[in-house]
Amino acid sequence: MYRGSFGEAQAERLLWRAGFGPRRGEAQALAGLGLQGAVHKLVYPGAERLIGRPPRDDKGHPLAPADAWGHDHCWWLDRMVRTSRPLVERMTLVWHDWFATSNAGVGSQQLMLKQNQLFRSHALGSFKTLLLDVTKDPAMLLWLNGTDNQKGLPNENYAREMMELFTLGADRGAYTEQDVREQARSLTGWQNKWKAGLGDYDFHFDRRYHDGGMKTVFRHSGTFDWRDACLLCLQHPKHASFFVQKLWSYFVPVPADRGTESALEAMYRGSYDVRPVVEAILKHPALYDGPRMVKPPIVFTAGLLRRIGESIHTTDWAWIGDLSGQRLFYPPNVAGWDDTRWLDTASFRGRWVAVQRIVRDIRLDPSHPPKGQPSGAEAVLDKAIAFWHHPALSAPTRSALASVAHAALADAGATKWKQQQYPVLLENALRLLVAVSPDVQTS
Amino acid sequence: MSRRLDGGDPVAEVPALPAQERISCDECTRASLLRATAGRGLPEIEPGMPVPAGTGLTRRSFVARSLGLALAVYGVGKLQLFEEGIANAATQAPGRILVTVFLQGGADSISLLAPTGDPLYRKLRPSLYVAGQTPFAADNRLTWNPALSPLAQLDAEGKVVTFPAIGYDHPDQSHFTSRHFWEVGATDTRLLTGWLGRYLDAAGTADNPLQGLSLTGSLQPSLATAKVPVAAIDGPDQYDFWSPGVWGEVEQRMLDGLGALGRIRSRDAAFATAADVTLQADRLRRQLLPFASSNGITSPVAYPKGDSFTTSLQGLAAMIGANLPLTCVALEASGQYDTHASQVSELTPALTTTASSLLAFQRDLEARRVDDRVLTLVWSEFGRRAQENGSGGTDHGAAGTAFLFGKHAAGGLVGEFPGLAKLDPQGNLVATSDFRAVYCALLEQWLGFDAARVIPNASKFQRPTLIR
Numbered sequence: 001m002y003r004g005s006f007g008e009a010q011a012e013r014l015l016w017r018a019g020f021g022p023r024r025g026e027a028q029a030l031a032g033l034g035l036q037g038a039v040h041k042l043v044y045p046g047a048e049r050l051i052g053r054p055p056r057d058d059k060g061h062p063l064a065p066a067d068a069w070g071h072d073h074c075w076w077l078d079r080m081v082r083t084s085r086p087l088v089e090r091m092t093l094v095w096h097d098w099f100a101t102s103n104a105g106v107g108s109q110q111l112m113l114k115q116n117q118l119f120r121s122h123a124l125g126s127f128k129t130l131l132l133d134v135t136k137d138p139a140m141l142l143w144l145n146g147t148d149n150q151k152g153l154p155n156e157n158y159a160r161e162m163m164e165l166f167t168l169g170a171d172r173g174a175y176t177e178q179d180v181r182e183q184a185r186s187l188t189g190w191q192n193k194w195k196a197g198l199g200d201y202d203f204h205f206d207r208r209y210h211d212g213g214m215k216t217v218f219r220h221s222g223t224f225d226w227r228d229a230c231l232l233c234l235q236h237p238k239h240a241s242f243f244v245q246k247l248w249s250y251f252v253p254v255p256a257d258r259g260t261e262s263a264l265e266a267m268y269r270g271s272y273d274v275r276p277v278v279e280a281i282l283k284h285p286a287l288y289d290g291p292r293m294v295k296p297p298i299v300f301t302a303g304l305l306r307r308i309g310e311s312i313h314t315t316d317w318a319w320i321g322d323l324s325g326q327r328l329f330y331p332p333n334v335a336g337w338d339d340t341r342w343l344d345t346a347s348f349r350g351r352w353v354a355v356q357r358i359v360r361d362i363r364l365d366p367s368h369p370p371k372g373q374p375s376g377a378e379a380v381l382d383k384a385i386a387f388w389h390h391p392a393l394s395a396p397t398r399s400a401l402a403s404v405a406h407a408a409l410a411d412a413g414a415t416k417w418k419q420q421q422y423p424v425l426l427e428n429a430l431r432l433l434v435a436v437s438p439d440v441q442t443s
Numbered sequence: 444m445s446r447r448l449d450g451g452d453p454v455a456e457v458p459a460l461p462a463q464e465r466i467s468c469d470e471c472t473r474a475s476l477l478r479a480t481a482g483r484g485l486p487e488i489e490p491g492m493p494v495p496a497g498t499g500l501t502r503r504s505f506v507a508r509s510l511g512l513a514l515a516v517y518g519v520g521k522l523q524l525f526e527e528g529i530a531n532a533a534t535q536a537p538g539r540i541l542v543t544v545f546l547q548g549g550a551d552s553i554s555l556l557a558p559t560g561d562p563l564y565r566k567l568r569p570s571l572y573v574a575g576q577t578p579f580a581a582d583n584r585l586t587w588n589p590a591l592s593p594l595a596q597l598d599a600e601g602k603v604v605t606f607p608a609i610g611y612d613h614p615d616q617s618h619f620t621s622r623h624f625w626e627v628g629a630t631d632t633r634l635l636t637g638w639l640g641r642y643l644d645a646a647g648t649a650d651n652p653l654q655g656l657s658l659t660g661s662l663q664p665s666l667a668t669a670k671v672p673v674a675a676i677d678g679p680d681q682y683d684f685w686s687p688g689v690w691g692e693v694e695q696r697m698l699d700g701l702g703a704l705g706r707i708r709s710r711d712a713a714f715a716t717a718a719d720v721t722l723q724a725d726r727l728r729r730q731l732l733p734f735a736s737s738n739g740i741t742s743p744v745a746y747p748k749g750d751s752f753t754t755s756l757q758g759l760a761a762m763i764g765a766n767l768p769l770t771c772v773a774l775e776a777s778g779q780y781d782t783h784a785s786q787v788s789e790l791t792p793a794l795t796t797t798a799s800s801l802l803a804f805q806r807d808l809e810a811r812r813v814d815d816r817v818l819t820l821v822w823s824e825f826g827r828r829a830q831e832n833g834s835g836g837t838d839h840g841a842a843g844t845a846f847l848f849g850k851h852a853a854g855g856l857v858g859e860f861p862g863l864a865k866l867d868p869q870g871n872l873v874a875t876s877d878f879r880a881v882y883c884a885l886l887e888q889w890l891g892f893d894a895a896r897v898i899p900n901a902s903k904f905q906r907p908t909l910i911r
Contacts, residue, residue, distance in 0.1 A: 144783075145783045145784050145834055145836075148783065148784045148832075148833070148834035148836070149833075149834070150833055152833065153832065153833015153834065154832065154833065155783055155784065155832050155833065155834045155836070155838065156783075156832075156838045156839070157783045157838070160616070160617070160839070164617050164619070165619075170615075170617045170619065170620050170632075171615075171620060171632050177616060177869055253712075253713060291711050291712055291713060292711050292712075292713040292714055293713050294713045294716060294717060322660075323660075323677075325660075325661055332661075333547075333618070334618075335618075335619050341661070341662060341664075341667075343716055343717060343720040344657070344662040344674070344675040344720060345652065345674045345675050345676060345682075345720065345723050345724045345727050346657075346660050346661055346662075346674075346675040346676050346677060347661060347675070348720045348721065348723075348724045349682065349724060352684055352724075356685075356686045356687070359686070359688075360686075360687050360688075363686075363687055363688035364688060365688070366688070394707075394709075396707045396708075397707060400700065400703035400704050400706075400707060401700065401703075401704075403703060404696050404697065404700040404703060407696050407699070408692065408693045408696040408697075411692040411693070411696065422692075422693055424688075425688065425689055425690065425691070425693035425694075426693055426696075428686065428687075428688035428689045429686065429689045429693055429694070429696070429697035430697075432686050432689070432697065433697060433700045433701075433704065436701075436704070436721070438704065438709070438714045438717035438718040438721065439714070441717040442711075442713040442714050442717050
């Protein structure tokens with residue numbers, strides 16, 4: 001349990017790790033509650049309120065997330081920006097990454113949204129219920145060929161990934177190739193219908209397609225079905241450690257010490273309750289004293305919008321999500337996004353484009369400088385930082401930005417129009433640079 | 444697992460130039476002209492502008508000519524060390540390039556080269572039997588998948604080495620573990636750097652992100668380095684950083700600001716990563732300036748309609764033609780190959796686009812007369828189960844297929860097709876060649892580098908002859 005001071009800086013980090021960063025004044029308010037109160041508020045948030053203007057497409061129409069291209073991404077992004085329950089939304093994103101399902105393989109925004117609602121409703125609940133529900137979730141049944149897997153015609157896709165990625169982990173000696181084959185047999189029996197125009201529908205369990213014979217999984221034998229397949233994974237001695245390490249890694253960038261791990265495992269084992277484990281992680285000193293984390297691209301983007309109270313009024317966010325390396329509902333594969341490699345030269349440019357899109361519609365017009373526009377380098381820089389409601393910047397970052405400001409204003413020389421316009425152009429430029437600085441990319 | 448972009452100050456690692464390499468005084472006029480713009484993007488020079496006489500510029504400063512634009516840097520004195528780096532790279536003879544193309548998901552080897560001469564094939568593949576027409580010259584049991592006819596064409600020209608059953612001992616059937624092995628060049632789950640990344644750490648430079656280039660929109664793990672910078676881009680003509688409401692001199696200062704932010708040092712790994720990527724983005728933007736003002740890329744040959752893989756190859760050929768300092772390039776092929784169900788309808792278009800794009804790429808390199816510098820390796824993390832499953836697809840298997848092509852590829856076969864009668868206990872094809880041996884051979888025979896410095900236990904692997 002963290003016992004250091006819990007001020008605005010700690011509250012801000014907590015809001016980034018457990019949500020999408022602070023709204024204006026939110027970090028200050030949370031700091032006032034102290035660590036216990038702040039974490040309690042996140043973990044028990046009450047009913048959801050959506051704060052601010054509802055999302056619109058580029059023509060000002062409401063979004064059609066189940067049908068229109070890109071609206072699914074924008075719809076969820078909006079929820080991240082406006083929710084009063086940031087941790088619930090962040091956990092929904094964790095489960096989307098954990099049980100990574102891509103609409104590239106499902107082909108139905110409607111089924112993806114249904115799965116998204118499943119993740120949200122189980123956000124801080126029971127991992128056992130979550131796993132059982134995910135196993136029969138239509139999007140997952142399509143994505144990992146659950147309804148292709150039939151008695152006598154096994155398909156190993158879900159059987160393998162449920163052990164490798166969802167519950168036990170690869171290369172830990174937890175299961176054998178024979179276990180994969182046997183689990184596939186246990187998981188048989190799910191079916192769905194298909195109709196032109198309607199697509200895949202009527203997902204149900206049909207005993208006739210289920211292989212009711214004896215199976216041996218993890219050296220246990222029985223006439224297992226899909227429910228047993230899930231329970232066998234959950235009861236496996238290596239599940240709790242897998243669960244704790246994986247969950248921890250979403251909040252803290254370095255592994256937990258052995259003592260912490262066993263304490264968290266003990267808390268989780270048998271109950272499968274997610275909430276107390278998350279609560280303990282959010283109170284752990286490693287979160288506050290430890291190193292910074294690179295914000296995932298969607299967290300970065302949602303966080304900037306949230307910070308300045310901007311609403312979603314364009315569907316550009318969908319392709320910008322692609323550019324910056326995180327298009328919601330389209331993880332790169334069943335292992336989810338690689339959280340250790342968010343930043344490369346391509347995704348950095350995507351983040352630049354994201355910031356550019358936020359500032360575009362509220363940029364200053366150099367031919368009509370706002371009243372009282374400052375003309376000194378430091379003052380223009382201060383105004384650009386104030387635009388983002390004063391994110392904490394390190395001294396070297398401040399100094400790098402200040403040298404840009406001084407150089408740009410010096411370029412104006414004695415030319416009158418330049419003296420008038422350069423401070424405005426510069427403020428527009430500094431808004432970009434502040435937001436892409438290493439200080440704001442990480443928390 | 445964190446990628447170490449924070450492995451030291453890349454700027455500081457550039458060795459100082461020996462004194463005799465510094466420019467002499469009569470070059471100073473020109474140098475100071477250029478110095479005025481240093482740090483604000485590479486100075487552009489009008490097309491056709493002659494090399495200033497008597498300045499020694501030819502040796503160090505002309506970088507690239509492409510698309511009618513010439514571009515220069517002045518690689519000494521207080522100018523940015525990076526510019527010196529690409530000047531150095533450009534003044535050396537353009538080097539050899541290794542391109543890798545990943546078939547994601549585990550491509551079904553016995554659909555790529557169909558063993559139609561193996562009596563068990565029809566039995567194991569009642570619904571997925573591929574009836575090819577073009578026999579595979581080096582083994583008459585095998586037939587090319589019709590969708591791969593562009594590769595068969597290159598093979599007929601003697602430009603393809605085929606590995607009909609490539610893998611490793613104790614095959615792992617997890618996508619992620621097996622791909623990881625191939626990416627890091629060892630069956631070691633803990634290695635964090637890619638095999639090409641380790642090569643670049645040893646043989647590359649601290650100031651040239653283009654030396655390891657991922658043309659997939661995100662960095663391919665094989666290129667992950669510990670020290671030197673590498674890059675990921677969608678295409679060479681799309682790497683701009685602009686913003687509405689910012690132009691002219693102020694825009695130049697804003698772009699300089701990226702470099703300034705990128706040079707901030709930090710002991711915090713995440714902060715340092717963010718700063719490092721910012722610096723690499725700044726360098727890369729400058730390297731790609733020749734393409735920034737172009738209206739798309741003009742290719743000397745026609746490319747198929749294709750997708751982003753096709754346009755990436757098209758952009759790559761243009762960059763190679765422009766002598767940009769590339770060494771290792773990684774791409775992902777069109778389509779996905781994890782065909783658990785409806786295999787035929789997924790595999791055919793994926794292979795068609797991939798193979799026809801690769802053929803166009805090879806023809807493009809030939810037309811630009813740079814084909815002698817480029818070799819391309821096509822690989823996948825594993826093959827698929829010999830017995831088809833009940834969903835019109837196949838589950839994960841072991842040995843897969845790889846191809847190596849280019850003007851200097853030796854041709855022929857490495858490792859025989861093992862036949863369907865001798866499957867492993869899990870019903871999978873048994874490997875007859877090892878990917879680590881191929882990597883060793885590519886490093887030594889193509890890149891001229893000691894494989895023992897890159898591949899763990901390199902001495903264990905018998906190198907096939909890949910180059911002629």
